[in-house]
Amino acid sequence: MTTRDRDYQLMMSALADVARRRDAALADAEQAYQTSAAQAAGELARAEGDAISADRWAGAAAAQVLDVDREAARLWEQLRRAPGLRVWALGEVPEPVSVEALPRTALESGPDSGSTLPAPRQSARTLLARAAERIDVTVRPPLRRSLPRWSLPLLPLLGALVAGMCGLVAAGLVTFGGTGIPGGAVLRGVGWLAFVVAPSAGVPVAAALAHRKLRARLDIGGIGLTLIGGMLAATVLSVTFASSR
Numbered sequence: 001m002t003t004r005d006r007d008y009q010l011m012m013s014a015l016a017d018v019a020r021r022r023d024a025a026l027a028d029a030e031q032a033y034q035t036s037a038a039q040a041a042g043e044l045a046r047a048e049g050d051a052i053s054a055d056r057w058a059g060a061a062a063a064q065v066l067d068v069d070r071e072a073a074r075l076w077e078q079l080r081r082a083p084g085l086r087v088w089a090l091g092e093v094p095e096p097v098s099v100e101a102l103p104r105t106a107l108e109s110g111p112d113s114g115s116t117l118p119a120p121r122q123s124a125r126t127l128l129a130r131a132a133e134r135i136d137v138t139v140r141p142p143l144r145r146s147l148p149r150w151s152l153p154l155l156p157l158l159g160a161l162v163a164g165m166c167g168l169v170a171a172g173l174v175t176f177g178g179t180g181i182p183g184g185a186v187l188r189g190v191g192w193l194a195f196v197v198a199p200s201a202g203v204p205v206a207a208a209l210a211h212r213k214l215r216a217r218l219d220i221g222g223i224g225l226t227l228i229g230g231m232l233a234a235t236v237l238s239v240t241f242a243s244s245r
Contacts, residue, residue, distance in 0.1 A: 068124045075132055147216045155222055156229030158209075159202035163230035166201040167237035170194030174241075195238065199230040 147155075173191030177184040206226045207218040218226075 064124075068128065071125075071128050075128065145216050146219055147210055147214065147222050151210075151214065152222070152225060155206055155225035156232075158206050159199075159226035159229030160233035161229075162202035162205050163198045163233040164237060166194055166198035167234055167241075170198060171237065171241050195234070198237070199234040200227060202226045202230045 170191045170193075173187050173194065175191075177187030177189075177191060181187075203218075203223055203226050206222065210216045210218045210222070
C-alpha cells in the first residue's frame with residue numbers, strides 16, 4: 001500500500017467520524033427541540049388555563065361586587081325611609097374604599113394565590129345581613145307574639161323575687177343610713193325610694209326576659225301579674241321591716 005492510499009484511508013476515516021459526530025449532534029438538537037416544544041406547549045396550556053380561571057374569578061368577583069352594592073343601596077334607602085330619622089343627615093350611600101388605597105385587598109383571595117393569607121375576615125354578605133337585622137330590630141321592630149301560657153304563672157314569682165331583692169337592698173340602705181355615718185340621710189332617702197320602686201322592679205326584668213329568651217312581648221296582663229307578685233312581696237317585706245324596728 002502506497003503512502004497515497006494510506007493518506008486516502010485516513011482522510012476517509014476522519015470524514016466518516018465527522019459525519020457520525022454531525023449525525024449525533026443533529027439527533028441531539030432534534031431531541032432538544034422536541035423537548036423544548038413539548039415544554040413550551042405545556043406552559044402555554046397552563047397559562048391559558050390560569051387565564052381562564054382568572055377570568056372566571058374576576059367575573060364572579062364583579063358579580064359579587066354588584067350584588068353587595070345593590071344590597072347596600074337597598075339597606076341605605078330602607079334606613080332613609082325609616083320614621084324618626086333625619087334623611088338629610090344620612091346623605092347618600094358612602095363610596096367604597098378605593099383599591100389603590102389598599103392594593104392587596106383585591107388580591108388576597110385571588111385564584112392560586114401562594115402567599116400567606118391574613119386572618120379570616122367576615123364577608124360583605126355577613127356584614128350586610130347583620131346590618132339588615134339591626135335595622136329590622138331597632139328601626140322597624142317586628143311584631144312579637146304574646147307570652148306562652150306556661151310562662152304566666154311564673155310572672156308573679158319573678159315579680160316577687162325581684163321585688164324581694166330590691167326590698168332587701170332598700171332595708172339595708174335604710175338601716176345602714178340610720179347608724180349616724182356621714183351621708184346617712186342620703187342613704188336612707190335612696191333606701192326609701194327603693195322601697196317605693198320595689199313593687200314594679202320586676203316589670204322591666206320580665207319584659208327583657210320575654211324579649212330575649214321567648215321572642216315575645218309582655219302585654220298588659222303579664223305586667224299585671226308581675227306587679228301583683230311584686231306588691232305582695234313588697235308588702236310582706238314592709239311589714240316585716242316595720243315590726244323589726
